[in-house]
Amino acid sequence: MATTTATITLSSSDLLTDxxxxxxxxxxxxxxxxxxxxxxxxxHRANIPTGTNFDLVQDSAALNTSGANYLYIINKNTDVTDYxxxxxxTEVIGHLYAGDWMFVPWSDATTDNQSSTDQTGDDSxxxxxxxxxxxxxxxxxxxxxxxxxxxxxx
Amino acid sequence: MATTTATITLSSADMMDNxxxxxxxxxxxxAGTNTGITETTGLARKKFTDASEFKLLDFGLAGSQxxxxxxxxxxxxxxxxxxxxxxxxxxVAVLINxxxxxxxxxxxxxxxxxxxxxxxxxDIDASDATETTLEYVVFYE
Numbered sequence: 361m362a363t364t365t366a367t368i369t370l371s372s373s374d375l376l377t378d379x380x381x382x383x384x385x386x387x388x389x390x391x392x393x394x395x396x397x398x399x400x401x402x403x404h405r406a407n408i409p410t411g412t413n414f415d416l417v418q419d420s421a422a423l424n425t426s427g428a429n430y431l432y433i434i435n436k437n438t439d440v441t442d443y444x445x446x447x448x449x450t451e452v453i454g455h456l457y458a459g460d461w462m463f464v465p466w467s468d469a470t471t472d473n474q475s476s477t478d479q480t481g482d483d484s485x486x487x488x489x490x491x492x493x494x495x496x497x498x499x500x501x502x503x504x505x506x507x508x509x510x511x512x513x514x
Numbered sequence: 515m516a517t518t519t520a521t522i523t524l525s526s527a528d529m530m531d532n533x534x535x536x537x538x539x540x541x542x543x544x545a546g547t548n549t550g551i552t553e554t555t556g557l558a559r560k561k562f563t564d565a566s567e568f569k570l571l572d573f574g575l576a577g578s579q580x581x582x583x584x585x586x587x588x589x590x591x592x593x594x595x596x597x598x599x600x601x602x603x604x605x606v607a608v609l610i611n612x613x614x615x616x617x618x619x620x621x622x623x624x625x626x627x628x629x630x631x632x633x634x635x636x637d638i639d640a641s642d643a644t645e646t647t648l649e650y651v652v653f654y655e
Contacts, residue, residue, distance in 0.1 A: 362529035368625055370592060370651070372518035375554060380518065382557065382651070384594055384623045391619075393602045401529055427617060432524060434538055441546040446627070451613045451634070454627030457588065460540045462626040463522055465616030467607065484614070500524065500536070 362399045364388040364502060366430070366463060388502050391428035398428070403500045405436075408444060408490040416446075416499065417466070417486035420507035424471035424484070429503040431486060434461035436496040444495050447487040458495075466501075515550040518542040518653060520590065520625060544655040545588040555579055555652045565643040567609065571628070571636035571652060582654060583630030589654040591636060594623035596647050604644055609637040617641075618648075628652070 367385040388398045408414065416433075423429055435444055437458035446453045446462065449470060456462060470484045488497065521539040542551045560570065571580045571591065583589040595606055597620035605617040608624065611633050618624060628636065640646050 362526055364524070364526035364529050364534070366623075367521075367523040367525075368592070368623060369521040369523075370518070371521075372516055375516040375518050375550075375552065375653075376556070380554075382592075386622050389599070389602060389619065391602065394599060397529075399529060401534070428619070429616070431616075432522070432536075434540075440543060440548055443546070445629075448610075448615055449613050451610045452585075452629045453610060453615060454629045455545065455585075455588070456627055457543065457546065460590075460627060461520070461522055461538050463524075464624045464626050465608070465618055465622060467614055467616045469607075469614035 362397045364397055388430050389428070390504050391426055398502045398504055400505060401500060401502050405496065405498045408488055408495045408497050410490045410492070410494060413447070413487050413489040415485040416488040417501055419468045419471045419483040419485045421471055422505040422507040423468040423503055426504040427467040429466045429468060429501060430463065431466045431499065431501050432461065432463045433497060433499040435459065436498055437493065439493065442493045442495055444488050444490045444497065448484050449482060516552050517550050542590055542653050543588060545586060551588060551653045551655050553654050557649060557651050560648045561645060563643050563645045565640050567612065567637050567639040569635045570638045570650065573630055573632065573635050579652070579654070580630070583628060585629050585631050587655045589628045589630055589652060590625065591628045591650065591652050592623065592625045593618065593648060593650040595620055596649055605641050606646055606648065607639040609639060610634055612637060
């Protein structure tokens with residue numbers, strides 16, 4: 361098992377009349393365990409062109425079964441007007457502007473059990489669409505296992 | 515304008531052959547600008563023993579702070595489940611318009627941009643009726 365931690369620090373000296381300083385650290389554990397860490401990870405960098413809503417992280421039966429997956433996404437663009445939308449199924453979660461990051465648990469709650477090359481079903485894949493300009497995205501998925509795709513030419 | 519920053523650090527010494535150490539800081543701006551977000555709910559705390567879905571952030575509550583969060587604006591949400599992890603099976607599901615995003619187990623936190631708008635409430639659905647305490651903050655314009 362692996363030990364992976366995620367720490368957030370929120371701070372501001374002038375948003376409120378007193379300083380805001382909040383910090384929290386969590387361990388990335390597997391579902392149904394008290395201290396067994398997630399031990400698989402995908403780390404990607406991708407250029408997202410404008411005009412199309414893409415599957416960024418594909419759903420799978422294995423991800424759906426574990427439910428305890430964690431996703432980090434950052435928009436590496438520098439023009440503050442550039443943004444991507446991040447969606448699950450029919451819902452846009454929010455807009456990730458240049459320099460913004462997000463870290464969320466992702467349960468992949470709805471899977472259509474289709475192959476990773478079939479994008480047509482109603483599933484909980486993480487979707488992304490760039491607006492204004494192509495956006496450079498880095499993202500990491502921490503998980504307990506993926507459904508691997510059979511090689512078609514073996 | 516205010517300057518508010520959110521920093522994440524992801525680290526692991528043993529998940530892969532080499533250590534993972536990733537850190538980034540975002541400054542919280544209004545949508546598409548270099549102007550800092552100037553409004554917040556402040557840190558809020560909510561206890562509940564309800565195992566059915568309820569609205570944590572209710573866009574439809576007239577006159578509320580959350581009614582200001584719409585798609586053409588910028589909003590960031592932090593939520594933490596401050597319960598103990600227990601046996602690792604209890605969690606709260608976080609949903610938008612009843613579509614599940616993910617599950618916060620005891621000790622877990624999340625930080626995400628929130629589109630908001632009509633019916634795009636942030637809902638909570640606990641896995642059981644164990645008393646659960648959440649802390650949350652919304653930064654918005």
